[in-house]
Amino acid sequence: MLATVVSIIFAGCVAGALGALLGIGGGVFLVPFLNLVVGLDFKTASAISLVTVIATSSVTSATPGRLELVNLRLGMVLEIFTTSGGLIGLVLVYRAADPTLQRLFAVVMAVVAIVMLSRLHRRNIHRDSSIDTGVLGGRYHDPETGAEVAYRLRRWPVAFGISLLAGIVSMLGIGGGVLKVPVLNAWCGVPMRIAAATSALMIAATAVVGSISNFARGDIVPHLAASAVLGVLAGSKLGFAMAARSNARALKILMACVLLAGAIVYVWVAGR
Amino acid sequence: MSDKDLTRLEHQIRRLLRVGVVLTAAALTGGLVLFFAGMSAATFLLDAGLILLMAIPVARIVASLADSIRRRDRLLVWSTTFVLIVMAATLIKSLM
Numbered sequence: 001m002l003a004t005v006v007s008i009i010f011a012g013c014v015a016g017a018l019g020a021l022l023g024i025g026g027g028v029f030l031v032p033f034l035n036l037v038v039g040l041d042f043k044t045a046s047a048i049s050l051v052t053v054i055a056t057s058s059v060t061s062a063t064p065g066r067l068e069l070v071n072l073r074l075g076m077v078l079e080i081f082t083t084s085g086g087l088i089g090l091v092l093v094y095r096a097a098d099p100t101l102q103r104l105f106a107v108v109m110a111v112v113a114i115v116m117l118s119r120l121h122r123r124n125i126h127r128d129s130s131i132d133t134g135v136l137g138g139r140y141h142d143p144e145t146g147a148e149v150a151y152r153l154r155r156w157p158v159a160f161g162i163s164l165l166a167g168i169v170s171m172l173g174i175g176g177g178v179l180k181v182p183v184l185n186a187w188c189g190v191p192m193r194i195a196a197a198t199s200a201l202m203i204a205a206t207a208v209v210g211s212i213s214n215f216a217r218g219d220i221v222p223h224l225a226a227s228a229v230l231g232v233l234a235g236s237k238l239g240f241a242m243a244a245r246s247n248a249r250a251l252k253i254l255m256a257c258v259l260l261a262g263a264i265v266y267v268w269v270a271g272r
Numbered sequence: 273m274s275d276k277d278l279t280r281l282e283h284q285i286r287r288l289l290r291v292g293v294v295l296t297a298a299a300l301t302g303g304l305v306l307f308f309a310g311m312s313a314a315t316f317l318l319d320a321g322l323i324l325l326m327a328i329p330v331a332r333i334v335a336s337l338a339d340s341i342r343r344r345d346r347l348l349v350w351s352t353t354f355v356l357i358v359m360a361a362t363l364i365k366s367l368m
Contacts, residue, residue, distance in 0.1 A: 208326050213362050
């Protein structure tokens, strides 16, 4: 019992630190660890991981300098779609068998790996600060260039659609930011920093919808969830402290390989 | 929408997140210690910590709703209300 709790705290810590360093949630690492290494069944593992998403979101957004980058208006409107997607995701997850969910998770891991590899050079979209920001756009002060950047939301059906999809997928135990952020940045005109900070705050709302339901169903084992949450909180703090001194590029390549390997293991496990 | 209004909400949210995280961590740590000490209060503290954690985003959205009503920002009033309804509906359905 103690060994399980210690290993979950450790796993949470690693997932939290990696999440903070890579700018993604730690769920994509935590779910397979809880499921395959600790030996919890998939639904329990994903339910515990989903609770830690709330912790990651809260501790990340409370970090100095983050909340200034959040577009609260855009976030709230997109939350309509992520939470609705969450409801759909819950129904699907409860109906599906573990091997199906494991295969789905393998796909998610592979997508995360590809997204990470394809975005090794992240860049901000710079625009004239005099443009009309529209209903859901905004302005922010770019700390790198010192200039004021204005942006507006383009192709809003794409933003709404990807939010719905991210909400559905997040019920597998992840935040879903890894899907939303690149799309909002690449297709909808939202600067990278804004998309990341807004998504980080938003994911907690979706995670709450899933967690309320999972909690009532008894899928959240309290002492194991507590261990994971405490680990993630400690790991995130550690990750932010390390972020300034780490080589994000090398770490991204390494972790993308880990995720791809993990995806293959998952497909193999699900096929047995 | 003036910047001053927005930062006021941002300050509220930041304070809420920080207090929420600290209280959650305290309750969960205490609960885990009591769990291994074999004390029955552990269940209460662990559940309280998890419920507290889940309450953080809910409180954040309630704060956004209050702020949007104050600023008469209809789009935000509707979107926050919608999300709160989804949460409430999930809770009600789960309890049934």
